[in-house]
Amino acid sequence: VEAAAHAVPIFNVFRADDPCDWFTATEALSNAPRQANNLFIVTKVVE
Amino acid sequence: MTKRDLPALSIIELRDFLRRGEISPSETLQALEERINAVDPEIGSYLVHDFATAMSEAKKADVSLPLGGIPIAIKDLINVEGQQCSCASKILRGYCAPYSATVIEKLRGHGAIPFGRMNMDEFAMGSSTENSSVQVTRNPWDLSRVPGGSSGGSAAAVAADIAFGALGTDTGGSIRQPAALSGIVGFKPSYGRVSRFGVVAFASSLDQIGPLTKTVHDSALLMNAIAGHDSHDSTSLNVAVPDYAKNLGRDLKGIRIGLPKEYMIEGVDPAVKSAVIAAVKQLGGLGAEIIEVSLPHTDYAISVYYIVATAEASANLARFDGVRYGHRADNVSSLFDHYARTRAEGFGAEVKRRIILGTYVLSSGYYDAYYLRAQKVRELIRQDFVRAFEKVEAVVSPTSPSPAFKLGEKTTDPLQMYLADIFTNAANLAGICGISVPCGFAEPESGKMLPIGLQLLGKALDEARIFQIAHAYEQSTDWHKARPVIEPIAA
Numbered sequence: 001v002e003a004a005a006h007a008v009p010i011f012n013v014f015r016a017d018d019p020c021d022w023f024t025a026t027e028a029l030s031n032a033p034r035q036a037n038n039l040f041i042v043t044k045v046v047e
Numbered sequence: 048m049t050k051r052d053l054p055a056l057s058i059i060e061l062r063d064f065l066r067r068g069e070i071s072p073s074e075t076l077q078a079l080e081e082r083i084n085a086v087d088p089e090i091g092s093y094l095v096h097d098f099a100t101a102m103s104e105a106k107k108a109d110v111s112l113p114l115g116g117i118p119i120a121i122k123d124l125i126n127v128e129g130q131q132c133s134c135a136s137k138i139l140r141g142y143c144a145p146y147s148a149t150v151i152e153k154l155r156g157h158g159a160i161p162f163g164r165m166n167m168d169e170f171a172m173g174s175s176t177e178n179s180s181v182q183v184t185r186n187p188w189d190l191s192r193v194p195g196g197s198s199g200g201s202a203a204a205v206a207a208d209i210a211f212g213a214l215g216t217d218t219g220g221s222i223r224q225p226a227a228l229s230g231i232v233g234f235k236p237s238y239g240r241v242s243r244f245g246v247v248a249f250a251s252s253l254d255q256i257g258p259l260t261k262t263v264h265d266s267a268l269l270m271n272a273i274a275g276h277d278s279h280d281s282t283s284l285n286v287a288v289p290d291y292a293k294n295l296g297r298d299l300k301g302i303r304i305g306l307p308k309e310y311m312i313e314g315v316d317p318a319v320k321s322a323v324i325a326a327v328k329q330l331g332g333l334g335a336e337i338i339e340v341s342l343p344h345t346d347y348a349i350s351v352y353y354i355v356a357t358a359e360a361s362a363n364l365a366r367f368d369g370v371r372y373g374h375r376a377d378n379v380s381s382l383f384d385h386y387a388r389t390r391a392e393g394f395g396a397e398v399k400r401r402i403i404l405g406t407y408v409l410s411s412g413y414y415d416a417y418y419l420r421a422q423k424v425r426e427l428i429r430q431d432f433v434r435a436f437e438k439v440e441a442v443v444s445p446t447s448p449s450p451a452f453k454l455g456e457k458t459t460d461p462l463q464m465y466l467a468d469i470f471t472n473a474a475n476l477a478g479i480c481g482i483s484v485p486c487g488f489a490e491p492e493s494g495k496m497l498p499i500g501l502q503l504l505g506k507a508l509d510e511a512r513i514f515q516i517a518h519a520y521e522q523s524t525d526w527h528k529a530r531p532v533i534e535p536i537a538a
Contacts, residue, residue: 003422004429006252006282007238007478008507013281027145031372040370043385 053078054208055530058117058265061211065110065117072105072116076162079118083163083209086533091184092194092204094123095131096163104160112158114272119154120210122201123164124171124247125256127151130161134247135179136169138367138374138393148245149280150214150256150273157272165213166200169395170364171221171249173197174467177458178397185454186229187531189495192451195225195467201259202229206498207533212260212269216246218253219352220446220471223483226259227446227500230485230529232517233259234266235471237507238478239284241270242277250359251282253352253475262527263484263518267291270510286508294515299333302516304503305340305439310470316449322487322499323445326520330443333519338439342431347424348473349465354408354421355476360398361405367393400461429477436506441516444470446483446500450491470502480510482517485526496529 025038034041048056048064053075056064064070080098087093101118108116121127124134126144128151133139151161168178176184176199184199186192187207194203198215202225205213215222217235226233234257241256248254258269271292276285306327311320331337369375369389376388394402408417435442448469457464474481486501501520505513521527 001423001426003419004426005422007425007429007476008282008284010239010282010284015278023145028371030145031142033369033373033375042370043379043382045382 050074050078054082056211057261058114058211058268059262061117062114065115072108072110072160073102075116076101076105076118076160079209086207086209089185089190089533090187090203090207090209091182092166092200092207092209094133094135094164094166094181094200097130100129101160101162108160109158113268114154115158116160117158117211118160118162119269120163120165120201120204120213121151121161122167122198122213122215124167124216125150125214126245127161131164132247133181134170135167135181136393136395136398137180138390139372140374142372146245149242149277151245153273153275159272163204163210165198165204168197168199169398170247170360171197171216171218172360172397172401174220174224174464175452175457176200177454178395180395183454186451187533188230188497189451190534192453192497193228195228195447195451197221198259199225202226202231202233205229205231205259205261206531208530212258212265214256214273215259216254216256217475218249219356219475220468222257222259223446223471223481223500223502224468226483228451228498230498230531231259231261232263232266232485232527233257233483234270235474235481236270236274236510237480239282240480240508240510241273242280242283244277244279248363250356251363252359253356263482263514263521264292264295266482267295267514284508289511291511291514294511295518297515297519299330299335299516299519302335302441303338303439304330304335304516305338305435305442307340307342307345307435307442307444309342309345310444314448315445316489318487318489319445319447319449319499323501326486326501327443329523330516330520333523335516340435340439340442342435342473344424344427344431345473348428348476349469351421351424351428351476352472353404353465354417355425357401357405358409358418359405361402361409364398364402369393397461425476428473432477432479432506440505440509440512442504444502444504446470446502450489450497450499474504479507480505480513482513484517484521486524487526488529
């Protein structure tokens with residue numbers, strides 16, 4: 001039996017690679033719990 | 048009709064009043080708001096609603112559109128720009144959607160007004176809405192019982208006449224089961240029929256958005272609005288969408304309906320069993336041919352579902368890391384501490400249970416034994432339906448093995464809760480469409496009427512036929528006309 005990853009088998013779905021307006025930095029940061037200088041503040045990763 | 052009676056109208060009835068100019072969209076919203084204020088303190092279906100914003104939309108509404116000026120309640124996991132989208136979870140408390148889901152754009156394109164954020168089980172994980180981190184939602188037919196879940200807020204609001212219609216999501220039965228327990232119509236579209244862009248993902252290969260309404264006709268109207276291809280969702284199917292209201296009113300001559308022998312199992316409530324048997328007889332009386340069919344892998348559906356759904360959930364919920372949005376733990380000592388405490392504080396018990404189950408079945412050494420095997424059995428379940436639909440146009444069953452259960456009755460036993468979706472899970476695994484329509488009442492104690500739902504499943508993309516059958520059944524009975532009497536609970 002083949003394993004069913006999806007109920008409807010569709011593959012390789014592409015759309016035209018057209019630029020369009022999307023989130024501005026302000027919008028993308030609008031729900032960030034901590035931010036500064038238009039960036040997300042992340043807990044220190046490198047010791 | 049007085050303004051007090053207005054919220055009891057179906058969408059189609061309301062549309063006629065609006066088009067004749069006998070009432071305005073603003074008056075409609077006003078009347079709805081008054082009833083919400085009077086009734087929802089008992090029900091608890093709305094998490095929040097923004098009357099002022101909706102009113103500004105109502106004033107500009109074009110009633111010539113198919114859903115012009117009609118407020119539609121939205122489950123709190125579908126993004127509406129500028130409104131909260133919390134999934135009834137602590138981890139998304141205060142989250143404000145920066146964009147709208149495709150279904151919301153489509154509803155607005157048909158003139159509807161998205162109004163209200165409806166309570167749900169946290170991240171749509173549950174069958175009673177008791178997993179909401181915010182509040183309890185009560186069943187309008189008996190306030191000591193659950194409305195079903197996970198779209199319990201949407202279902203209870205429609206049943207209590209505090210929403211004309213609502214959108215929910217169905218990953219394993221989360222539209223159909225609460226519709227059954229609340230005595231309304233709930234429709235799960237075929238996988239890929241409705242765009243999932245803008246819905247917070249639980250299990251991406253199973254989730255579908257669908258309508259909860261008072262009637263089958265209303266359900267078809269909402270599907271006309273939300274169905275169709277969307278380039279933002281690569282799993283959305285690029286196929287033509289028929290007019291779902293077009294076939295309504297046709298009889299059932301030549302329609303074959305399958306009764307799966309595996310579905311009349313022990314443990315089904317006697318009232319549910321007799322209501323469904325009577326409904327099948329009724330369908331036969333309407334001209335349908337009733338044929339016994341077999342879905343031999345039915346027994347495995349729940350097991351497969353709780354492997355596939357939890358595996359996908361564990362991946363989808365990894366995005367809640369306390370960096371880009373949502374809750375973030377304070378005073379963390381390391382990155383690990385940041386993730387661990389953010390998620391420990393933000394997620395509820397059932398969500399944690401499913402993430403743990405999901406990561407376990409995907410983990411190295413167990414993947415083949417659980418996840419891969421489940422995917423194979425999923426294919427067998429899908430083939431069961433393909434074979435059944437060679438013989439019949441629809442498969443009929445109870446939607447839920449029991450009517451609404453008491454609040455708290457199943458919260459300590461997750462497996463019992465999972466069994467509430469025993470008849471609905473398989474449709475999601477197979478990607479087919481299904482509806483629940485009211486088919487009777489159980490009377491567990493004197494004076495209490497608990498709705499029972501009939502499930503009709505159809506093959507993938509055959510929604511129009513399922514609406515036709517469900518509508519013919521509905522119109523030949525009075526079950527959908529009964530309304531609950533909401534009695535205030537003692538303080």
